[in-house]
Amino acid sequence: MLPPVEHDVAHWEARYPARSLPEGAQVTRFAPSPTGFVHIGGVYTAMISQSVAHGSGGTYFVRIEDTDRAREVADAVEQFDRAFAYFGIESDEALGQVPWGPYRQSDRAQIYLTYVRELLRSGRAYPCFCTTDDLAEIRAEQDAAKAGTGYHGQWARCRALTDDAVEGRLGAGLSAVIRFAAPDDPGARAVFTDAIRGEIEQQDNVNDVVVLKSGEHRMPTYHFAHAVDDHLMGVNLVIRGEEWISSVPVHLQLFAALGFDAPTYAHVAPLMKLDGSSKRKLSKRKDPEASVDYFIEKGYPAAAVRHYLAGLANSNLAELDAAEAAEIPIALDRCSVSGALVDLAKLDDIAADVVAEMDLDDIVAAVDIWADEFDVDLAAAARSEPDRLRSAFAIGRGTDRQRKDVGRWSQVRLVFGFLLDAVFAPVTDPADERFGGVDPDVVRALAADFADAFVAEPDPTLWFEQVKALAGRHRFALNKAQLKDDPDAYVGLLKDAAQVVRVLLAGSTRSPELDAIAAILGPDEVRRRLRAVI
RNA sequence: GCCCCCAUCGUCUAGUGGCCUAGGACACCACCCUCUCAAGGUGGCGGCACGGGUUCGAAUCCCGUUGGGGGUACCA
DSSP: OOOOOSOOHHHHHHHSOOOOOOTTOOEEEEOOOSSSSOBHHHHHHHHHHHHHHHHTTOEEEEOBOOOOGGGOOTTHHHHHHHHHHHHTOOOSSOTTTSTTOOOBGGGGHHHHHHHHHHHHHTTSEEEEOOOHHHHHHHHHHHHHHTOOOSSOGGGOGGGGOOHHHHHHHHHTTOOOEEEEOOOOOTTOEEEEEETTTEEEEEEOOOOOOEEEOOSTTOOBOHHHHHHHHHHHTTOOEEEEEGGGGGGHHHHHHHHHHHTOOOOEEEEEOOEEEEETTEEEEOOTTTOGGGBHHHHHHHTOOHHHHHHHHHHHHOHHHHTSOHHHHHTSOOOGGGSOSSOEEOOHHHHHHHHHHHHHHSOHHHHHHHHHHHHHHHOHHHHHHHHHSHHHHHHHHHTTTTSTTOOOOOSSGGGHHHHHGGGSTTTOOOOOOTTOGGGTTOOHHHHHHHHHHHHHHOOOOSSHHHHHHHHHHHHHHTTEESSHHHHHHOGGGOSEEHHHHHHHHHHHHHSSSOOSOHHHHHHHHOHHHHHHHHHTTO
16 A cells, blocks of 8 residues: 555654754744746744854754645745845755754655555554545535535545555555544634744634545645655744644644654734735735735845845834844744835835945845846946945945935946946936926036146045135026025026036936035046036 | 634734823824935824723723634544
């Protein structure tokens, strides 16, 4: 009925030693299934698991739950590794380094088989030959009788099969799944204490769930693998999505039948998305921002995403800045119990703050890495003038002129790209609308004059005095009162003249202060850009 | 259908019976600062889903309703 196994249960129990960890240390895991990309909700639960484990002096690891080979997506595991690395939620336990692996369930088939045999031997499991059609038939009968669905009671046909009947079917070549023989007490209640939600009581499980699937691989179901793996791997705190709450009764029964201590459970509220006017769970298929790739492509610093997520879990952390909050472990009993909507505007706000606090070298390095993958032209330009972007991010650092233009690397081109000669497109038409309607002749004269008169000047105030002088020479009023007194004497306001200079230097009506960009560009480049319009 | 989870400004939330004519953050609006933008400052808009209880007193406790989410697979 089952493939042979080399070992017995005692062997595996001995092979997986108890962990020697300090009192109160939590061992947690993140157990994604490689059926697609990593979901941002996955990063959320992984981060909580990691934070709680580390905060308690325990361990966090990643286990790949690839028991459903039919739905497995190629390269998913590689994508996982990339995402984990980006967000800093890699496993504490590397393959081969430690005795609790392997960490991929498809490599653990022998172990599951051993424990299934044990269950069979003790009468807590039995083979079931029902086909999909049989199951559908049972379902239909239950619907008609308004009975609870599932494989239980009078509907559990194969549970009563005699040994001879089983032999007969096996002999006829029928394939069997192995079902858990659940306690069949329809009135029973199951109670457990959730580390986030407190006591939860529900109907106990009466369903003879499948523990081992059919097919050549003879893989376990999630339920069974969860019990066996988390027991053997020493997990004492299972943090997972809320959708698992209703499976807890089955899991508790499985742990008991196997003679294992059940872990503590903590069920995290799902991340939601506003769809029209209603909230719904973020969907892998429908929502691009559900994928971690979205955040990586946009170039959000991992610290920003982590801080945003941490604030969703524990709102007190949201009041701290990212660096401070990162030092404080997430507290399960402070986790919110209702699903939060992912608010990208909030993330952007946090990201801008995070970038503002980042080390300049780290920023430049991060932009390089991001641009190499998502904007190669920008990467090349940045590398040929290595100091330009660095200086741009340095504008006003630590002063009241501190800027927060950039929260994700995809914004760099738009905000600071003009500082790179290879990205900048000179403005050559004096009638360009970006000049705000200033007479083309005046634009030309202003540019020519400033190109000649301009001198480098480190003091921002003194630097801007040059613009004031320039504006005065070309009949721009220094303030509104002046203009009002004698409207015919002026062609515009100081600000209009400054804008002409800005457009010439930045190619945009919006930029950091003129003195700052002129200092970054250097006098030669400033003159070159001014003269482009002459 | 049955079972479970959840419910405070648009969003994330503080609130654990009197400190609440409900506080903060993001977003939005206005003003200030100002060479534009960003940032920053000040102010504004805006909420306890509904109905019953319990209590001297309820956003807070209980019940119900409604609404939202999830489960009910040889998916995780």
